[in-house]
Amino acid sequence: MSLYGMMRTGVSGMNSQANRLSTVADNIANSSTTGYKRASTEFSSLVLPSTAGSYNSGGVTTTVINSISKQGALQYTTSVTDLAIDGDGFFVVEDAGGTTFLTRAGAFVPDKDGYLVNTAGYRLQGWDLSQGPRPGAPIDPSQIDAIKIDDTTLQWAPSENGTFTANLPRDAVIVPAANLPSANAATAAYTAKSSLVAYNSAGGQMILDVYMTKTAAGTWEVAVFDQSQATAGGFPYTGGALSTETLDFDATGKLTGTSATDITLTVPGGASLTIDLSKMSQADADYSVSKAVLDGSPPSKIERIEIDKDGTVYAQYANGSMKALFSIPMANVPSPDKLTVISGNVFAQGAESGAVTIGWPTEGKNGKVVSGAVENSNVDIAEELTAMIESQRNYTANSKVFQTGADLMDVLVNLKR
Structure with a gap:
């Protein structure tokens, strides 16, 4: 048995518990963030070769898993452009540079140019129905563009x-x-x-x-x-x-x-x-x-917007007429929990997530669009506080392992005196 190995094992344990506490801190901080997906830390043992008369302690490593596939509770609002998904799909959004991402954070509002953007500034994408009926699924991301609603011109x-x-x-x-x-x-x-x-x-x-x-x-x-x-x-x-x-x-x-x-x-x-x-x-x-x-x-201006469960965006004009403007697509991947997490509650295709396919609401497991609602974080505060207390105790116990190893090293060094 190596005393240094014992001390390194204690350090490995403390580092792993620190990682767990970091995910707990993130979860608690984002417990009220729309569309946030809980992160959890999973532990895996590291085993070193041992002989019959000597055991070499190994350590522990951690892997962070995001519960992207777990849906949060829907909270209803008074804004028709607040959107939630009742199902497994994702909204397709783009950043200022035109790069496409996926998200479940659907608190969209029109910006000064008429684009529907969420709180992180990502623009919602859709199919412009003035081009004709929406194409069949799956579709290419190049076929959709940012939804822009111009309420200043007469129709x-x-x-x-x-x-x-x-x-x-x-x-x-x-x-x-x-x-x-x-x-x-x-x-x-x-x-x-x-x-x-x-x-x-x-x-x-x-x-x-x-x-x-x-x-x-x-x-x-x-x-x-x-x-x-x-x-x-x-x-x-x-x-x-x-x-x-x-x-x-x-x-x-x-x-x-x-x-x-x-x-x-x-x-x-x-x-x-x-x-x-x-x-x-x-x-x-x-x-x-x-x-x-x-x-x-x-001739009249747009008075309000309505969004159907199939993702169709309608404009209601002051004269009472309705016109379908856009159709909101829905994206999906074979393994949502393996998506790459990016700041702003958006996700990108990961090495193990599988390819992104873009279809339409109500098709397959994509789910339906719920207008006037947002998806809450899927964090359970009680569960996080319990994990925090557990990690705190485990961190302390690992520090005792390190401290014990250090004490035994002092005993070993003092044998020559």
Whole structure:
């Protein structure tokens, strides 16, 4: 047995316990850090060769393991851009230099330029839906970029699609051809009229007058006019009808198989507009409209942001319209606990973590996005304090081993006196 070896073993033990106390200190300090993953110290023995009559003490070495795969509790907040992951995935973020990292720290807020950044300054990345539907998984990191929400510019959309559903009275009086709205004469007669709000290519509001006129038993004319072109008395409209169509009903009041089911026109100064008429009916009842809606929207700014569980970022405009802007991807690795830990609660691919794959929320084990919540640290304070007391005792015991070795060395040196 070597007294020096005994002393070195004691020093090895103290160093190992010091490492453990360091991880405990880190854990306690970050117990309130969003997305922080607990670090733990694992011990491994070092054994030296021994002979039958002599034992050589070895030592102990430590390995730090981060519990990245263990999810922390979700804490709900009042900010829709605070994001948490209910599952095993990671958000993809980038630093100021454009280097990509993974994180679970989702306390994102818009910066002065409109980028969503977390408390460490990392920008959230996503797929810009203006490029088209999000690609299939897995995707390449070069296909995504930092999410930037510009709430200073106006957005609008021209009317391109609509739906008009109404009941037409079966017993309505038949109007002669010369007096139909499509004739656009001052003597025009009609059965019923409704007006729809449409938007041109510049976001300007247009009013479309829709006339329903019975032309024969079971046959109706649908004529659409630009209200701004009407004369003081209504008809005639300057320029005439924007479009006309004929609806044919069977004995049950349903559209026949040969009847038109929609009407298409060009909004003045706007786009081609198709209005769905497939749900129209003819019954023994008064004229009544059950649905009359056109898409499109006037110029307006973003009023608020909404984020769905599938990672889709929506903008809600002041006019009430919604638009999908981005889709937030989700990353994963085969061994999350082997990721390389970097300051700012971000992770990089490690030698033993496996390759990073980037897909989408709700796919596989990626999990879903929870808006208005953050993931707390997975540190248990009670467990850390217990480990600290245990390490303190073990450190003291190892120091006693060293002290005993030093005392025995004094005895050995004093033998020559």
